[in-house]
Amino acid sequence: MTSAMLASLRASGRRLLNEVESKAVLAEAGIPVTPTRLARSRDEALELARSLGFPAALKVVAEAITHKSDIGGVRLNLPDEESVGAAFDEIQAAARRAHPDAPIDGVSVQPMAQPGVEVMIGLARDPQFGPVLMFGLGGVLVEVLQDVAVRLAPLESRDAEAMIREIQGFPVLQGYRGTPPVDLSALQSILLALSGFALEHPEVSELDLNPVIATAAGATAVDARIVLS
Amino acid sequence: MSDATPPDLRRRLDRVLQPRTIAVVGDKGARDYLWLKSMKPFRGTLYSVQLDEREIPGIEALGVPNYTSLAAIPEPIDYVVCAAPREVTPRIVQDCIDANAGGVALFTSGFTELGDETGIELEAELVKMAHGAGLPLIGPNCMGLHIPALGVRFSPEQPTAEGGDVGFISQSGTHGLNFSLVGAVHGIYCSKMISFGNGAVLEAADYLDYLADDPATTVIAMYIEGVRDGERFARTLRAVAARKPVVIWKGGQTEVGQRATQSHTASLTTSQRVWSALVKQAGAISADNLDELIDVVKTLRMTKPPPGRRVALVAMTGGQSVVIADAFVKAGLEVPLLSDASYAEFSEFVSVIGGSYKNPLDLFNTMLYDPGAIERVLAILDRDPVIDSIVFELSAYLLVRRWEKQPAQFEALLDTLQRFNAHSAKPLVTIIYPAHVEAKVLELRAQLQARGVATFPTFERAAAALAKITEYHVTHT
Numbered sequence: 001m002t003s004a005m006l007a008s009l010r011a012s013g014r015r016l017l018n019e020v021e022s023k024a025v026l027a028e029a030g031i032p033v034t035p036t037r038l039a040r041s042r043d044e045a046l047e048l049a050r051s052l053g054f055p056a057a058l059k060v061v062a063e064a065i066t067h068k069s070d071i072g073g074v075r076l077n078l079p080d081e082e083s084v085g086a087a088f089d090e091i092q093a094a095a096r097r098a099h100p101d102a103p104i105d106g107v108s109v110q111p112m113a114q115p116g117v118e119v120m121i122g123l124a125r126d127p128q129f130g131p132v133l134m135f136g137l138g139g140v141l142v143e144v145l146q147d148v149a150v151r152l153a154p155l156e157s158r159d160a161e162a163m164i165r166e167i168q169g170f171p172v173l174q175g176y177r178g179t180p181p182v183d184l185s186a187l188q189s190i191l192l193a194l195s196g197f198a199l200e201h202p203e204v205s206e207l208d209l210n211p212v213i214a215t216a217a218g219a220t221a222v223d224a225r226i227v228l229s
Numbered sequence: 230m231s232d233a234t235p236p237d238l239r240r241r242l243d244r245v246l247q248p249r250t251i252a253v254v255g256d257k258g259a260r261d262y263l264w265l266k267s268m269k270p271f272r273g274t275l276y277s278v279q280l281d282e283r284e285i286p287g288i289e290a291l292g293v294p295n296y297t298s299l300a301a302i303p304e305p306i307d308y309v310v311c312a313a314p315r316e317v318t319p320r321i322v323q324d325c326i327d328a329n330a331g332g333v334a335l336f337t338s339g340f341t342e343l344g345d346e347t348g349i350e351l352e353a354e355l356v357k358m359a360h361g362a363g364l365p366l367i368g369p370n371c372m373g374l375h376i377p378a379l380g381v382r383f384s385p386e387q388p389t390a391e392g393g394d395v396g397f398i399s400q401s402g403t404h405g406l407n408f409s410l411v412g413a414v415h416g417i418y419c420s421k422m423i424s425f426g427n428g429a430v431l432e433a434a435d436y437l438d439y440l441a442d443d444p445a446t447t448v449i450a451m452y453i454e455g456v457r458d459g460e461r462f463a464r465t466l467r468a469v470a471a472r473k474p475v476v477i478w479k480g481g482q483t484e485v486g487q488r489a490t491q492s493h494t495a496s497l498t499t500s501q502r503v504w505s506a507l508v509k510q511a512g513a514i515s516a517d518n519l520d521e522l523i524d525v526v527k528t529l530r531m532t533k534p535p536p537g538r539r540v541a542l543v544a545m546t547g548g549q550s551v552v553i554a555d556a557f558v559k560a561g562l563e564v565p566l567l568s569d570a571s572y573a574e575f576s577e578f579v580s581v582i583g584g585s586y587k588n589p590l591d592l593f594n595t596m597l598y599d600p601g602a603i604e605r606v607l608a609i610l611d612r613d614p615v616i617d618s619i620v621f622e623l624s625a626y627l628l629v630r631r632w633e634k635q636p637a638q639f640e641a642l643l644d645t646l647q648r649f650n651a652h653s654a655k656p657l658v659t660i661i662y663p664a665h666v667e668a669k670v671l672e673l674r675a676q677l678q679a680r681g682v683a684t685f686p687t688f689e690r691a692a693a694a695l696a697k698i699t700e701y702h703v704t705h706t
Binding site for chain 1: 459492493503
């Protein structure tokens, strides 16, 4: 049960759920995420990569580190055990260099998603109007370009459709330079599922799915962050 | 749970919003009897309540009977305006309750908007009293009601008129006043205007809900800065906008404090974006200023509903035909080629020398030498299935010249536009531009308006208004 998982995390006094916990909650809520597990040691990382599949992606998991890639805490497209082992060591070292005093929970291990268009889907609470859903193209430029669409929950499917089409970057989703158009209905489903999740879980105050990788065949969140109130 | 106005509140609002008796408490010479003079055309009976003996002779000189208390007035009062100092407002509200008044608007200010301790306490006291007695309390810090058909006004400048059909809800008295004054110039009159200031007891959602059911109101317009119960407002707006067009002018950035955020989403969902999302999602129409609000309301009232986004643009000269197309395309409308049948018909009579009849149409020579051509042009566009709306540039220069030199032809042109507008199912929008002879252009605009034809001073304003109502109608059908 999503509620039970959130309740126990909250009871432990946690406000910020890490990637692995956030994805577990989201998966229960029916939102597609890449299967992601926490490795506390090099051996665990190798074991997980073997079972989840190559190429793998490894990311640092530490409450103090918000912008993981900025500090060298993300390694992608790792083709084999050797590269996974090396990446684990490098991420640990980079995280200690950047935050010598911050506790590091470990490293998340997941299979690489199929290449596609990166979008961002999120949830926030407006002090006047309550739960708000957001959609935009993902990646590092989202905050600079502010090219996002916003709607209040509960969303109807036409709202979800309208917000995807509203952003300036919409043509990127329709296919460009030979790439096929992405599966818009998969993105709509995530928005609608998140709208329901927002209403069921008032204790979730902020949520980022960033990025969600959208392809012609579907959409999957490859990183996630949940903030509890 | 439903947000619909409880029947009891509806009944009470019915009484206060269709008053037969009005009492003004505390009007005085220092403000030149603003309230009593404003209410002069009131169709019912107007009373004054004033204790101050220095004020009474001035009030009686206006021909308004004065009493020293609400209770002393020999008949029940439907609408009370309180213009007394804030300290005495609780007593006056109690008098309203005791005298079973229909409702009260508190012109008095100095409450939560001032923010001092006394103001906050007084407002809380008024709220408690009004809620306890179920008294519709408008304000405080507001101008109350303007009902042109009944001669209820809050400024002596405001119009009186029968048949107003725009319900206006305003958090600001000034914007309410301006809407009634500028609106009248555009033939727009209110069914009921409510300036509600602090909205301490009844707020925007209550009035919105009431006007949704008001048979005299066909369009609802509002100026709003913020709401107290956001989720209720959102639900109400959705429900009401599904039934009647609602045009919202939102003032203020309303960033509710600096929120500490830990996610990209929270930092990107600014309150400005949330408001605009709310308006879009509810199917309401946004306006950014008074002119736009009036343009949109005017277009909603005067034109037929556009079934789609395709417009035919008729200009009198080549240069104008280019920039009119720019304006309408930028606003999000489509300017398609006409159908072959239309082109075949045009080829029979339109001069292509110094003109063009693709779309936009440039009809200078044709219309200059053959005034009857306008009727043919309109008829062709009316029949053309690829066209949803028709936009007509009336060159101020040519129009004024014709008006002065060939008044009969000018009248014929106006008649043609009026006839077309009345009979065609397609919206007609006209623009008289530029206004180098502004006084004359104003007169022309008034003439077109009197004939029921929507006219605008610039291409951009016409385009924005048509685009907004097109979006509204396309998404509400």
